[in-house]
Amino acid sequence: MSEQNDNRQSPLRGEGTEAYKPETAKKEGWIRRGGLIAFAAVLGVVLAGWYLFVDQWVESRIEKTGTAIVGAKVELDSVDVGLFPAGLTLNRLQVTDPKEPMTNAVEVGRIAMTFDLLEAIGRKWIINEATIDRVQFGTPRKSSGAVPGRKGTVFEKAFLKEKLTDTAEWLQLPSAAEFDPKRILEKEDLETMRLVEQVKADLQQWERNWEERLKALPNKETFEQYRRRAEKLGNTQGPVGALQAAGEVVELQKQIKTDLNKLRDAKDSLEGTIEEARRKIEQAKQAPQRDLARLKEKYGLSAAGITNWSRLFLGPKVAGWVATGLAWRARLEPAFEYARRMKADKENEPEVVKPVRGSGVNYRFPLKDPLPQFLLRTAKVGLILPVGDITGTLDDVTTEPVVLGRPTRFEFKGEKLDRADLVALSGSIDRTKPEKPKDQVRGRAKAIVLKGVELSGGNFPVTLTEGRADLDVNATVTDGMLDAKLLGSLYSATLDPGFADSENRILRVIADTIRGVNRFSARASFEGSLEDPEISVSSDDLDALVRQAVGRLVEQETRQLVAKLRGAIGEKVDSPLASLGNELVDLRQIREQLLERSNLGQNVLKDAAPGGTKLKGLPF
Amino acid sequence: MIRQIAKLLKVLSSETAPAHISLAFCLAMVAGFTPLWSLHNILVLLLVLLVRTNLAAFLLGLGVFSALAFALDPLFDLLGQAVLGAEALRGLWTALYQSPWWRLEHFNNSIVMGSLLVSIVLFVPLLLLFNRLIREYREHIVDWVKKTRVAEAIRASRFWGIYREVSGWRG
Numbered sequence: 001m002s003e004q005n006d007n008r009q010s011p012l013r014g015e016g017t018e019a020y021k022p023e024t025a026k027k028e029g030w031i032r033r034g035g036l037i038a039f040a041a042v043l044g045v046v047l048a049g050w051y052l053f054v055d056q057w058v059e060s061r062i063e064k065t066g067t068a069i070v071g072a073k074v075e076l077d078s079v080d081v082g083l084f085p086a087g088l089t090l091n092r093l094q095v096t097d098p099k100e101p102m103t104n105a106v107e108v109g110r111i112a113m114t115f116d117l118l119e120a121i122g123r124k125w126i127i128n129e130a131t132i133d134r135v136q137f138g139t140p141r142k143s144s145g146a147v148p149g150r151k152g153t154v155f156e157k158a159f160l161k162e163k164l165t166d167t168a169e170w171l172q173l174p175s176a177a178e179f180d181p182k183r184i185l186e187k188e189d190l191e192t193m194r195l196v197e198q199v200k201a202d203l204q205q206w207e208r209n210w211e212e213r214l215k216a217l218p219n220k221e222t223f224e225q226y227r228r229r230a231e232k233l234g235n236t237q238g239p240v241g242a243l244q245a246a247g248e249v250v251e252l253q254k255q256i257k258t259d260l261n262k263l264r265d266a267k268d269s270l271e272g273t274i275e276e277a278r279r280k281i282e283q284a285k286q287a288p289q290r291d292l293a294r295l296k297e298k299y300g301l302s303a304a305g306i307t308n309w310s311r312l313f314l315g316p317k318v319a320g321w322v323a324t325g326l327a328w329r330a331r332l333e334p335a336f337e338y339a340r341r342m343k344a345d346k347e348n349e350p351e352v353v354k355p356v357r358g359s360g361v362n363y364r365f366p367l368k369d370p371l372p373q374f375l376l377r378t379a380k381v382g383l384i385l386p387v388g389d390i391t392g393t394l395d396d397v398t399t400e401p402v403v404l405g406r407p408t409r410f411e412f413k414g415e416k417l418d419r420a421d422l423v424a425l426s427g428s429i430d431r432t433k434p435e436k437p438k439d440q441v442r443g444r445a446k447a448i449v450l451k452g453v454e455l456s457g458g459n460f461p462v463t464l465t466e467g468r469a470d471l472d473v474n475a476t477v478t479d480g481m482l483d484a485k486l487l488g489s490l491y492s493a494t495l496d497p498g499f500a501d502s503e504n505r506i507l508r509v510i511a512d513t514i515r516g517v518n519r520f521s522a523r524a525s526f527e528g529s530l531e532d533p534e535i536s537v538s539s540d541d542l543d544a545l546v547r548q549a550v551g552r553l554v555e556q557e558t559r560q561l562v563a564k565l566r567g568a569i570g571e572k573v574d575s576p577l578a579s580l581g582n583e584l585v586d587l588r589q590i591r592e593q594l595l596e597r598s599n600l601g602q603n604v605l606k607d608a609a610p611g612g613t614k615l616k617g618l619p620f
Numbered sequence: 621m622i623r624q625i626a627k628l629l630k631v632l633s634s635e636t637a638p639a640h641i642s643l644a645f646c647l648a649m650v651a652g653f654t655p656l657w658s659l660h661n662i663l664v665l666l667l668v669l670l671v672r673t674n675l676a677a678f679l680l681g682l683g684v685f686s687a688l689a690f691a692l693d694p695l696f697d698l699l700g701q702a703v704l705g706a707e708a709l710r711g712l713w714t715a716l717y718q719s720p721w722w723r724l725e726h727f728n729n730s731i732v733m734g735s736l737l738v739s740i741v742l743f744v745p746l747l748l749l750f751n752r753l754i755r756e757y758r759e760h761i762v763d764w765v766k767k768t769r770v771a772e773a774i775r776a777s778r779f780w781g782i783y784r785e786v787s788g789w790r791g
Contacts, residue, residue, distance in 0.1 A: 035670035042665065118720045360697050360731030363704045365717035 054081045058088065070105075072096035073145035086117035096145025097138070104141055109134025113379075119371065126371055130379035132394070137385075181561075181568035184299060191294075192287035192573040196580060199280045203583040206273050210590045217266055218259035223600045226256050230608040249608060256605045263598045270594065274587050281580045288569050288577075295565050296558070310522060310539035310546075317455050318524045318537050322484060325475065326530065329439060372400030381412070387448055388417025392425070401431040407438075421447040436479050443473040450490075460499055460507075462514060467493030475526075482526050482533050489521040506550050506557060513549040517542065631677050632757050642750035644668065644677035646743050652685025653692070653735040659725040660736065693731055696738065700730030703737065 032038075059079040066074025077092035090111040097105035113130035120126075229252055236245035376397035383390050392412030398404045407430035414423045427441035448471065453464040467490050475484035500511035522539035631641060651664045668678050689696075704713060716722040726732045 030672050032670060032672045035666075038669045039666050042669070043662075118724075122720050122724045360693075360700060360729045360734075362726075363713070363728040363730070365710070365714040365728065368718055 051083075055079045062090070066095065067147060070095055070098060072098040072101060072147055075145075083117065085114055086120060087112065087114045089113075094139075094141065094145070096141065101144040101146035102141050104139045104145070105137065107134075107136045107139045108132055109136075113376070123373070124371055125374045127376045128378075130376055132379050132381040135381060135383045181564045184295065184565075185568050185572055188295065190287075190291045190569065190573065192284060192291050192569070193576065195280070195284040195287050196573065196576040199277070199284050199580055200576075200583060202280065203277055203580070203587070206277065207583075207586045207590070210270060210273070210587065213266065214590060214593065217262055217594070217597065218601065219597055220600060222259060223256070223597070223604045226252060226601075226604045227607065230604065252608050253605060256601055256608060260598060260601045260605065263594055263601060267591065267594045267598065270587065270591050274584070274591065277584055277587060281577075281584065284580060285577055288566075288573050291569055291573075292562065292566055295569075296562055299561070299565075310537060310542040314455060314522055314524070314539065314542075315535070315537045316457065317453075318486060318522075319535065321486075322475075322526055325441070325484075326482075329477065370403045372398045372403045374399040375404060383412060385414075385423070387420040387423055387445075388414055390414025390417070390423055402434060405432055407432055419449040420445055423448070437477075438479070439477045441473070441475050443471065445469070445471040455495075461497070463496045463498065464490070465494040465496050467491065467495075477530065480530050482528065482530050484524075484526040486524040487521070488523075489519070491519040493518050493520075506553055509550045509553055510546055513545050517545060520545075627676055627680055631674055631680070632754060633762060634674075636674050638751045638754035638758075639747075640672055641674045641677045641754055642747050643671065644673035644675070645681040645750050646747045647673060648678045648681025649685045649742065649746065650736075650739040652682050652687075653689045653696070653739045654732055655726075655729075655735075656686075658732060658736075659721070689735065692735070692738075696734030697730045698734070699737060700732065700734030703733055704728060704730060 055078070058081055059076050062079070063074055063076060073094075073096045075094045075096075076090055079091070080089040082088070088111075090108070093106075093108040093111060094104045095106045097103045110133045111130060112133075113127045115128065116124075116126040230249070233245040233249050233252070236242050374397075376394065379394040379397070381392050381394055383392070390412050391414065392410060395409045396404060396406045397408050401407060407428045409426075409428045411426040412424065415421065417423060422445065424444045425441065426443075427439070430438040430440075448469045449466075450464055450469055451466050455462045455464055469488055469490045472487040473484070474486075475482070477483075495514050495517055497511035497514045499507050500515070502508055502511070520539050520541040522537065522542070524535070524537040526533045526535055528534045647664050647668050651661050654661065667673070668675070703709065713728065716727060727736070
């Protein structure tokens with residue numbers, strides 16, 4: 001009703017003094033004609049706003065979340081979100097390699113997917129079908145993808161670095177030509193010298209002890225006193241005096257015997273000490289042999305080194321492949337950690353999930369057909385690899401495999417490629433039982449063209465100038481235990497050993513042998529815990545060739561090295577060993593003194609015995 | 621604040637049927653007590669626009685009930701937890717949880733459940749009460765208010781200007 005027609009104005013509305021009569025409500029219908037239009041307009045405005053900004057919002061969310069997970073920039077050129085049908089297209093996704101900010105670990109040309117809109121509104125991403133096109137690895141970036149303040153996630157397992165370092169140290173072993181025994185002995189702690197010093201110190205200590213003890217033992221003066229006493233007793237006059245003297249003679253004999261016993265005990269003890277000293281000296285004399293054996297083992301070229309030559313120059317490359325594989329596995333690990341934390345919706349009791357304070361708590365009730373928070377049912381993938389373009393599928397990619405109950409599977413294959421006849425890769429990532437995760441991968445390649453591949457580095461560089469290879473890989477990681485087997489054969493190969501000009505004769509022979517190799521097969525296995533697996537790399541063909549070529553030469557070199565070492569050790573230890581004999585002389589002199597005192601004592605005792613000492617005044 | 625009071629007085633004194641105002645207040649209670657971005661609030665919006673409710677009353681009520689909800693959230697939370705955790709009702713909730721629409725409604729959130737229950741329970745009683753109060757206001761209180769010194773003072777104040785400013789509005 002307009003104001004002009006209003007004859008019953010509210011007293012607060014006008015200035016009139018007429019009492020207000022409450023009006024009866026105007027008889028209007030309950031339905032507002034324009035209501036539906038207004039509702040549609042409101043919804044339209046909301047939808048238009050959403051449609052205008054959703055692309056940027058999704059792009060920003062993906063970039064921020066991805067960057068936080070990877071630790072380096074994750075970027076998208078553009079995003080297109082569609083509603084009918086519900087879909088999402090990501091154009092040029094770049095994931096920076098955290099270790100190399102100027103390189104993309106992965107670059108994807110285009111990702112197009114359709115998803116379940118209703119579930120998406122409920123914050124579940126159920127992607128029914130996706131196309132992941134033009135996937136490339138290790139592409140260069142125009143600008144750095146480093147995130148300030150973040151060092152990036154290091155995915156490589158430390159054990160492989162350690163293992164590779166071991167191999168590198170092995171490569172650094174001194175060659176026979178570089179061997180200088182005197183220099184080695186300067187830095188080596190010889191057991192012989194240690195023993196000589198120890199024995200010397202022991203002998204000197206014993207000598208000092210015995211000299212002290214000798215002072216406390218009866219000596220020449222002691223026995224001379226006994227002799228004088230005996231003679232005095234022999235001069236005793238008269239029967240009474242003689243009888244008295246006889247008692248004293250018995251007492252004197254007793255004292256002499258006691259002293260003689262002390263000397264005998266001391267002599268026996270000294271014999272033990274001398275025997276111990278002899279044993280230690282003998283031990284020290286044997287030590288040079290042990291030193292020689294140890295140094296030969298440490299510095300010499302052992303047979304083991306020759307028989308496992310293939311590990312020397314194939315090991316680093318193979319270990320590098322496995323490290324790369326495990327690094328990719330580690331990159332995916334955070335996604336599966338989520339699965340480990342989740343409880344299955346199949347549980348009977350409703351789960352209470354506590355969100356932020358003030359937002360209440362969410363109850364999760366068991367679902368008859370539970371769906372994970374994220375599920376990519378199937379994706380067609382196109383990979384651009386150095387060997388050529390291959391295609392494949394990814395199935396059941398989810399953050400909650402426990403809920404889905406199926407493992408993630410992948411399968412890629414390419415035939416008649418630019419640089420290979422066949423490349424095939426398949427496998428699964430099974431986290432349906434979080435307490436026992438199991439990942440499997442099987443790969444095959446036929447006639448891969450290899451050019452300029454650096455097989456090993458350090459002092460023993462070997463480059464595969466060109467060749468073709470067949471590879472077969474089988475790897476399983478079950479509950480942190482790795483079991484990987486690689487079989488490979490190389491043919492039509494040209495190998496270029498970088499140490500062909502070495503001064504070492506053995507290396508020169510090995511280089512000649514390698515240069516003549518144009519085909520060989522090899523196998524490798526990695527077994528045990530992910531942290532410290534047993535690594536075995538071998539090639540019967542290659543090892544046999546090298547062994548045959550250099551076996552005799554190595555023996556000869558080893559003999560020469562042993563002779564040189566023996567001479568150098570002898571030069572160093574002979575004189576100190578000989579001086580040990582002199583130290584023993586002092587102990588022997590102490591023994592002579594003890595014998596001398598003992599003989600003197602025996603003589604005095606003999607003189608003091610009945611028949612020896614004549615007591616005057618007695619008839620006997 | 622003054623503007624809001626002026627609006628309230630304007631609405632109460634308007635020619636709009638009391639039921640339209642009461643219904644607007646009650647729908648505002650539902651939208652205000654429960655989290656705004658809930659699925660059921662789309663239905664509330666549809667009803668507000670389609671049924672002849674007083675929009676000014678709705679907007680005013682929405683502000684008042686939203687403010688009240690901040691204080692009442694702990695109560696809603698307790699009530700929601702009691703209801704969602706009740707053994708006897710678990711079958712019902714589990715059945716509802718199977719539907720994505722119901723999950724979208726977030727009925728499984730304790731505050732959504734608690735506030736929605738309170739709104740539904742209070743809806744009809746408050747509708748009747750508001751109806752009664754509006755009628756009483758129009759029949760008795762307006763005259764009394766007009767005669768008070770306070771009203772005289774108000775007419776001489778800034779409030780009067782605002783009231784005049786909004787007086788052209790119609791529910």
